[in-house]
Amino acid sequence: MPVRPVLGAAAGSALLLLGFAAAAPAPAAAAPSESVTVDEEGRMADGSITLSGTYRCNEGEGPVFVSSAVGRPSEILHHSVGGTRAVCDGEVHRWQNTGSVPAGTLKAGKAHVEATLMEMRPSGIVLLPVVHAVEHRNITLVED
Numbered sequence: 001m002p003v004r005p006v007l008g009a010a011a012g013s014a015l016l017l018l019g020f021a022a023a024a025p026a027p028a029a030a031a032p033s034e035s036v037t038v039d040e041e042g043r044m045a046d047g048s049i050t051l052s053g054t055y056r057c058n059e060g061e062g063p064v065f066v067s068s069a070v071g072r073p074s075e076i077l078h079h080s081v082g083g084t085r086a087v088c089d090g091e092v093h094r095w096q097n098t099g100s101v102p103a104g105t106l107k108a109g110k111a112h113v114e115a116t117l118m119e120m121r122p123s124g125i126v127l128l129p130v131v132h133a134v135e136h137r138n139i140t141l142v143e144d
Helices: 003-023
Strands: 041-045 048-056 064-071 079-085 092-100 109-123 126-143
Touching (some): 064 092
Antiparallel strands (some): 041 048, 079 092, 109 126
16 A cells, blocks of 8 residues: 555544644633632620631522531531622622520630521522532631
8 A cells, every 4th residue: 555645644634633623612611610618717706606708609590698507516506607698700709697696505716617608599489499519617716
């Protein structure tokens, strides 16, 4: 078999493949991932607790909130510490929730926090909770 036709066919195939690769659309930029974080320190003052962190979410069908709960690291029971309405534009934003827990429940020192980024998605006549991100973190509660 002559070499020239084989080389010609190989060169033609390579050019054809390069043409398809150049004509193929560029992959779409991936949407930023959704996340929620918890700061390593929470604040206690006058019977209230303030927790904070960051979040990032993409546009949803319903309102999105960052909720948080705190408890002792060794216990299952956690106490809700408010909720913040989230702005879901793909950017990183700060959140801060303040709430009160029953007296004597928590004291300065180690605590466990759960933060949840949750959408209330319309479904017929009801709103269904859809979790976008969750963070569990051991933190330190500091008295102000």
